Amino acid sequence: MGDRAAKPLACRHADDAPLPAGGGGVVGQARNDRELAAALAAGDHEALAELYDRYSGLAYGVAVRVLGDPGRAEDAVQEAFLNVWKRSGGFDPERGSLRTWLLASVRNRSIDLLRGRGAHERQEQELRPESVESASWSDPWREVALSLERNAVREALANLPIEQRHVVELAYFGGYSQQEIAQMTRVPLGTVKGRIRLALEKMDSYLRGRGLVDA
Amino acid sequence: MPDHDELSSQVGPWVLGALDAAEAAEMELHVQGCSTCQVEAARLRGVVNALPLAVDEVQPPARLRARVLAAAVASGSPDRVDAGRRARQERIARPRLWAGLPRLRRAPAPAAAAALLVILLAGIAIGALAGRQSAPTPPSQVARYQLTGHGQLAGARATVIDLRADGVVLVDFSGLPALQVGKVYEVWLINSKGQADPATVFVPDTNGDKVVLVSRPLAGYREMAVTTEVGPDGVQAPTQQPELYGNLA
Numbered sequence: 001m002g003d004r005a006a007k008p009l010a011c012r013h014a015d016d017a018p019l020p021a022g023g024g025g026v027v028g029q030a031r032n033d034r035e036l037a038a039a040l041a042a043g044d045h046e047a048l049a050e051l052y053d054r055y056s057g058l059a060y061g062v063a064v065r066v067l068g069d070p071g072r073a074e075d076a077v078q079e080a081f082l083n084v085w086k087r088s089g090g091f092d093p094e095r096g097s098l099r100t101w102l103l104a105s106v107r108n109r110s111i112d113l114l115r116g117r118g119a120h121e122r123q124e125q126e127l128r129p130e131s132v133e134s135a136s137w138s139d140p141w142r143e144v145a146l147s148l149e150r151n152a153v154r155e156a157l158a159n160l161p162i163e164q165r166h167v168v169e170l171a172y173f174g175g176y177s178q179q180e181i182a183q184m185t186r187v188p189l190g191t192v193k194g195r196i197r198l199a200l201e202k203m204d205s206y207l208r209g210r211g212l213v214d215a
Numbered sequence: 216m217p218d219h220d221e222l223s224s225q226v227g228p229w230v231l232g233a234l235d236a237a238e239a240a241e242m243e244l245h246v247q248g249c250s251t252c253q254v255e256a257a258r259l260r261g262v263v264n265a266l267p268l269a270v271d272e273v274q275p276p277a278r279l280r281a282r283v284l285a286a287a288v289a290s291g292s293p294d295r296v297d298a299g300r301r302a303r304q305e306r307i308a309r310p311r312l313w314a315g316l317p318r319l320r321r322a323p324a325p326a327a328a329a330a331l332l333v334i335l336l337a338g339i340a341i342g343a344l345a346g347r348q349s350a351p352t353p354p355s356q357v358a359r360y361q362l363t364g365h366g367q368l369a370g371a372r373a374t375v376i377d378l379r380a381d382g383v384v385l386v387d388f389s390g391l392p393a394l395q396v397g398k399v400y401e402v403w404l405i406n407s408k409g410q411a412d413p414a415t416v417f418v419p420d421t422n423g424d425k426v427v428l429v430s431r432p433l434a435g436y437r438e439m440a441v442t443t444e445v446g447p448d449g450v451q452a453p454t455q456q457p458e459l460y461g462n463l464a
Contacts, residue, residue, distance in 0.1 A: 065270045
């Protein structure tokens with residue numbers, strides 16, 4: 001599982017990253033996720049715009065990955081942001097980050113749309129979207145922390161044996177059940193269960209070693 | 216009835232969303248009463264919550280931002296949640312992948328607040344906004360329809376996005392010619408008898424683009440059409456044949 005001696009990141013989540021104290025310069029007025037959630041709950045549309053600017057690239061990336069269709073991905077992202085907006089009054093930062101909530105909502109909306117358009121209709125081709133690097137970050141510290149976090153997650157996935165990685169991706173990004181995965185891959189159901197368990201255990205160990213998973 | 220060992224082996228697949236509906240319901244019930252599995256689920260949920268970060272960012276089309284903000288305005292203010300109720304809910308394990316996320320009780324959104332928020336989104340043409348409320352976890356119900364331009368509007372097009380769960384209809388226009396002074400584009404909803412009801416009016420931006428909200432539900436209408444009419448409020452019946460239109464089915 002890669003370099004377990006690597007030092008934990010300075011903070012657990014980019015979206016919880018504290019702003020640099022004094023002399024932060026360009027960081028200025030960016031709100032952290034807790035402040036943003038409180039503003040959303042108060043009905044502040046500027047907060048929604050800020051949330052969108054901060055996470056739309058990630059959200060759209062997840063939706064495109066699941067749906068393989070940019071148009072449908074827009075719908076999923078829109079629904080997810082609207083869901084967060086409508087339900088922001090119930091957000092509890094102690095139970096998870098705003099980003100986690102938003103991205104889970106995007107994933108679930110995307111899976112719902114995928115299922116809604118037919119029995120596991122899939123787009124197999126790899127999309128090659130434009131301008132991956134052009135997200136509009138206003139907070140360089142958050143950008144660096146998020147980049148480190150994302151690299152760790154990718155490493156954790158990449159370090160899995162391919163059959164374990166495959167089942168995780170089919171379930172999470174493809175919306176397939178373990179039963180369907182067993183049928184698709186012609187592997188016994190018990191083996192699929194075992195691969196999922198092992199994959200999550202290894203990723204947990206890897207990410208926990210870097211202080212990157214929610215307790 | 217599966218025993219604990221069997222069910223506990225399903226915690227990972229459950230958190231990952233890899234159980235079918237019946238299995239997931241069974242697991243949810245089990246986890247609610249099993250502290251061991253609650254701890255295990257919470258631990259593995261941290262991994263699952265991190266999985267979206269493995270995906271490359273993709274910059275969405277610029278118009279999506281306007282759509283999201285417009286939809287928020289149309290849907291009214293965020294629902295409010297009772298703190299005591301939330302505390303009780305939090306003692307219960309959460310199903311599905313959005314476990315760990317807020318749950319709300321339904322509450323009406325004041326129309327006045329929605330109207331005030333419209334001001335923040337100047338430039339987005341909006342019809343009358345009624346207070347709306349949505350189900351706590353609405354299923355995805357999005358319908359899209361295309362409007363195609365003809366004649367002088369041959370270069371124009373629009374996508375109608377019907378967010379049924381939230382009672383919001385957006386229309387994303389592009390390629391519209393600039394209007395003469397004093398004119399507006401008027402959107403019509405046409406029923407099965409061919410009767411046209413006015414939906415909203417708007418003026419596109421300098422690029423010929425606009426995201427507008429339609430205050431009427433689309434149920435009962437078979438077509439949407441656009442004409443050029445006298446501004447600023449448009450007219451009650453179209454004065455010309457539409458050159459941008461499409462079916463709502």
